[in-house]
Amino acid sequence: MDLNYGFFEYCMVAALIFYAVSTFLTFFRVRRFGSLLLMAGAGINLVALISLGYIGGKWYLFPTLDELRLIPAVMALFAYPLIRGRGRGEAIAVLGSLLIVTCIAVIVQTDPPVPNIKGKSLVASLFFLSEAISAALFLLAGTVAFAALLTDSFFMESLNDLVLWGFVVFTLCQIFGALWAFIGWSYPFSWSTRHLLSASIWCFYGAAIHLRYVGMNTKSKALIIMSGVTPVIFMVYHHEIIELLGVLT
Amino acid sequence: MSRRGSWFFLSQLKPGLYLLLAASVLLFAGAIIVDLNSDNFRTLNFMLLFEWLALYRDRPILYVWMFVLFAVLLTLAINTCLCTWTYIKNTKQSGITIKRAAIILFHLSFLLFLSAHLVYECTGSSETIILKKGAVSQMSGEQLSLEPVMLRRMQLDVAGKKIRMGTRASIIIKDFAGEIATIYPESMKPVFSMGYSFHVGMNEKGLSDEQIRVIIRRSPAIYIFIVGAAGIVLAFLLFMFSSRPFRIELSKKLS
Numbered sequence: 001m002d003l004n005y006g007f008f009e010y011c012m013v014a015a016l017i018f019y020a021v022s023t024f025l026t027f028f029r030v031r032r033f034g035s036l037l038l039m040a041g042a043g044i045n046l047v048a049l050i051s052l053g054y055i056g057g058k059w060y061l062f063p064t065l066d067e068l069r070l071i072p073a074v075m076a077l078f079a080y081p082l083i084r085g086r087g088r089g090e091a092i093a094v095l096g097s098l099l100i101v102t103c104i105a106v107i108v109q110t111d112p113p114v115p116n117i118k119g120k121s122l123v124a125s126l127f128f129l130s131e132a133i134s135a136a137l138f139l140l141a142g143t144v145a146f147a148a149l150l151t152d153s154f155f156m157e158s159l160n161d162l163v164l165w166g167f168v169v170f171t172l173c174q175i176f177g178a179l180w181a182f183i184g185w186s187y188p189f190s191w192s193t194r195h196l197l198s199a200s201i202w203c204f205y206g207a208a209i210h211l212r213y214v215g216m217n218t219k220s221k222a223l224i225i226m227s228g229v230t231p232v233i234f235m236v237y238h239h240e241i242i243e244l245l246g247v248l249t
Numbered sequence: 250m251s252r253r254g255s256w257f258f259l260s261q262l263k264p265g266l267y268l269l270l271a272a273s274v275l276l277f278a279g280a281i282i283v284d285l286n287s288d289n290f291r292t293l294n295f296m297l298l299f300e301w302l303a304l305y306r307d308r309p310i311l312y313v314w315m316f317v318l319f320a321v322l323l324t325l326a327i328n329t330c331l332c333t334w335t336y337i338k339n340t341k342q343s344g345i346t347i348k349r350a351a352i353i354l355f356h357l358s359f360l361l362f363l364s365a366h367l368v369y370e371c372t373g374s375s376e377t378i379i380l381k382k383g384a385v386s387q388m389s390g391e392q393l394s395l396e397p398v399m400l401r402r403m404q405l406d407v408a409g410k411k412i413r414m415g416t417r418a419s420i421i422i423k424d425f426a427g428e429i430a431t432i433y434p435e436s437m438k439p440v441f442s443m444g445y446s447f448h449v450g451m452n453e454k455g456l457s458d459e460q461i462r463v464i465i466r467r468s469p470a471i472y473i474f475i476v477g478a479a480g481i482v483l484a485f486l487l488f489m490f491s492s493r494p495f496r497i498e499l500s501k502k503l504s
Contacts, residue, residue, distance in 0.1 A: 056407045058407075114407060114412060115405060115407060116412060117413060117436055117451065118437075118451075120414065120415070120436070120437040121438075168488065171485070175478045175481060175482065178478070179478070182439075182474075183438065183439055183448075184448075184451060186439070186448040186464040186466050187294050187295075188471070188474055189369070191290040191291070191293045192283060192287070192290070192291075193287070196276050196280040196283055199272075200273045200274075200276035200279075200280060203270070203276060204269070204270065204273035207266050207267075207269035207273065210269070211266070214266060231280075234280070
């Protein structure tokens with residue numbers, strides 16, 4: 001039996017509903033049930049992605065790594081320990097950002113994916129997987145920094161961990177990307193928007209992980225980490241931003 | 250600032266942090282510049298930097314951006330060298346741990362990557378040739394001739410739809426010394442031979458069934474990239490091993 005694109009879309013809407021209810025429950029301090037719903041939402045989100053790879057009676061890995069829809073699932077998985085063990089403000093901020101990212105994933109219309117020549121190599125899949133994980137961690141770090149600024153309580157432990165592991169995974173992602181670009185296009189680095197944005201993000205978070213070693217107040221650190229979200233959003237939603245600008249102009 | 254003073258300043262962590270932030274801002278600005286001048290920059294993927302700069306001498310914005318970026322990255326490389334050297338000296342005194350070894354290895358690999366980029370932009374050669382089955386083509390500037398003897402377009406049948414999956418070829422290559430080799434490159438599967446890498450082009454537009462687009466590249470930077478990438482992967486593994494939750498998990502499993 002073939003799973004069609006409609007099944008995927010219904011699953012994404014269901015995941016959004018689960019995330020929204022989880023946020024609502026966490027807001028009213030029903031944390032245990034809220035976190036269970038969050039995990040359920042992540043599960044449905046992952047099922048939706050797996051269903052994308054089921055085409056013509058066969059399952060392909062590459063189409064499942066749809067970055068726009070993978071990021072909410074990864075964010076939900078990382079948000080689980082954050083909302084279980086941290087402050088309410090931090091938990092709400094994290095779930096709020098998850099809701100925004102999932103809403104974009106549901107609203108943005110894309111063609112059903114098909115296996116293609118670019119996905120022939122395993123490094124392409126590893127690249128998209130590691131990029132989605134690191135982007136999710138960077139977005140969560142930006143959100144936690146934003147919550148820190150708003151509530152005047154500082155979650156430096158979460159911030160440091162999110163930025164550090166985001167940076168480590170993003171570095172691996174850059175290696176997979178360089179390898180993929182070389183075997184596919186013959187150059188490990190291309191002078192394109194995508195590659196320059198990746199280099200910009202890498203340099204930014206490279207600076208961010210050194211913040212803990214310099215004498216700077218926590219508010220400034222939070223502000224710097226929060227500003228890192230801009231190139232990440234530009235990288236992940238580049239296509240959508242350009243389309244939106246085209247419509248507006 | 251005195252000469253000793255500027256070296257001391259550069260060996261601090263704080264200037265490194267600001268240099269990384271400056272590089273990030275410059276690269277972000279570059280992404281927008283490239284977005285607006287994508288055709289000009291696409292040619293740089295197949296040209297040496299000096300040739301490219303000569304070609305676009307009437308575009309000062311591209312010049313200035315490139316120059317400032319290289320200046321910042323060069324200063325960053327010097328700063329990383331000095332900071333890493335200081336860190337190694339301190340580590341020697343206080344004793345090495347797996348985490349510190351990972352950090353040192355990571356910084357050295359970063360320096361390798363930066364130098365690989367410089368070598369990549371300033372040396373080597375590349376050429377894109379359209380080859381015809383049975384016909385001998387010459388690579389300009391390099392005494393290398395190529396003759397494809399077999400071409401096969403690959404397709405994937407997905408739910409009754411044919412999806413293009415590139416080309417597989419068998420090519421006989423001959424260099425100036427008369428050395429002959431047969432290579433079997435395929436889309437997304439390049440082949441290394443005679444000091445060159447042979448890539449089958451992804452773009453098959455405008456090609457007949459008898460033609461193939463091949464990119465031939467020679468760059469010593471690739472080897473530096475490989476060493477740098479191996480260093481980073483090793484540093485990642487060491488870092489993972491040194492992290493507390495991982496060690497606790499491992500010791501639980503072992504016991």
